Amino acid sequence: MSNLPPPPPSPAEFRSRPDREARLAERALVLDVLGRRLLGIGRLTLFLVWLLLLEFGWGLVGIALAAFGGGGGADPLTLLFGLFCGIAGICALTPAVWMTVRGVLRDRVARERLVQWAVLDSDPPTDARLRAPVLSACWLLLSFALCATGLWASFAVAAHTTRDNGGYPLVVYGMGAGLGLWITGLIGLAKAVAHYRLAIRLTGRPGVRSTSSGLPRPE
Template identity: 65%
Template sequence: MSRRTALPYLPPPPPPAELQSWPDRAARLTDRALALDDLSRRYLGAGRLTLFLVWFALLELGWALFSLVFTAFDDVLVVDPITLFLCLFSAVLGLGALIPGVWMTVRSLRRDQVVRARLVRWAALDRDPAADARLRAPVLSVCWLLLSFAMCAVGLWTSFAVSFNTTRDNGGYPLVAYGMGAGLILWVTGLTGLVKAIGHYRLAVRLNGPRPGARSASSAPPRPE
């Protein structure tokens, strides 16, 4: 297993078919249900959603602090040394928040890829209506979907509204730079959440749908009287 996918705190992927040693199907379904519940919680759970919002807030805070440096260089002919120093100090603090925020966001996205890959492999192992129904997680899925959609909408509106409504007298280039950056962070973060929510919904629908090629009870030929 590669270092990227070696996450000991996650349920391991199911063994290959030639190495599977469950005593019966009930034992396999039990292990499958436990793995699906754990992986689903780590993928869409309340704790994962909280971290998603924390990294987003860290990115926005870092950009807000860093963008103050644009104020110092908006008119270098009238800026005083104290203002310049404060803006540069704020930029350093902003980078101190932005860099960990970007690193943790990228790390979380890579971790989500590993979790989803294991979730798909465990789901493909068998079918279990009870465990597959729990995988839907309708409340959490809707929360991810609505929150991510709102972030995308607000991000797009912020980017365009600040650009079109800002003039030299009411903020100038510093406000435009801050608004475009804040809107981009909102839009990209919301887009990652949308992709996750929609992908998980499609997986849950496939699991809870009929098997390929299976006939429904209504399409079966009637029994002879």
């Protein structure tokens, strides 16, 4: 995929290069790039931008639901405004969902390439940087907050909504908004946990890749 380092050479070709310092420098550079691609500030910013766009689009759909939820009592201008908001909301939701799914797929490829490059050799200082404890904690705490907020929104809106204060349109909107937060939070949690486990495997024992860890042992 674009903007990702290429797959590594074969282990035999990589180790055949005479200058090990140059090999380690290349490996360190690629691992740093892939680490930023997975957990960096730029990736986190995009993660939040697509979440905001998703919630904004669903908010417009919620306005449409409220407009059409009035049934025959709604005036034509309100229905027209609701139709406009519904179309605009779908236009915002489509790229948000697409880019979120695309980000998950690209993260999977980046993680696979990180493993492929990491098992070519061992360099404790470089491998230790992969843990990125501050960024990992940011992803973990933020994602947990999104999951908690999403679950609370889904159940709180449904529990406190009656026919007189919003009815079914508000329930549908609240549960949809909460579901978006919850799913996005799960994606972030899965990313943070997977990266932490991978970094622990890589840094657990310099120069050795245990077969039980799922990482091959370098020759």
